[in-house]
Amino acid sequence: MADKEVAQLEKMKIIGLFRKEGFTGEYDSFQRVSGTDREFFVVMSNEQGIKALFRASLMLNAVEFQYVQDDKHTFVTEDADAS
Template identity: 50%
Template sequence: MNNETEVSQREMLKIIGIFRKNGFKGEYETFERSKENEGEYFVVVTDENTHIKGLFKANLTDGVVSFQHVLDDHNTVA
């Protein structure tokens, strides 16, 4: 990860707060800052109940979390 995409601990806490506010609970594996949009982050989360891993987009400005796709052993984020 480089400085452009690196996420601070403070940003991580804000992102986790948005996920919880939207009803998500689980293990947050990776956080990456979007290169295209300010205040947008890509987050890999494993759901607490289903144990399914997914890629999500979190927007700190809007407080919105949107599902992108399910990840498995053959489909991961680099």
Template identity: 80%
Template structure:
């Protein structure tokens, strides 16, 4: 819930598709969000820094690989 509150505080709106811990920390997460048009984007949320950073839009060149999943 802290992550969602951080996004709302930063003014982001949308559907939360996926959450994943950043390797080596328990206070940073990668978050995939989609907007009303179905465009998905990757964000990095830091509970330690109380900040959300946009990473990139997910498309054919940029994908989000879940833990344990391998690309074909």
């Protein structure tokens, strides 16, 4: 896997998957799933500001809901992992 940063072209493909599935909202963040270069975690928020984590696969052309983010479920960034 070359680069951990999600490229703009990959983001456009991921957004296309979400739109194809009928999802609407704001895309808050994109993160590559560890060990793969074709699967991503995406945090989206709706009009009410509720955030949810999804797993998007460019290999399977699929979007899978993971969970709604709250105090117990947060999106871990690489900065938090560096100790």
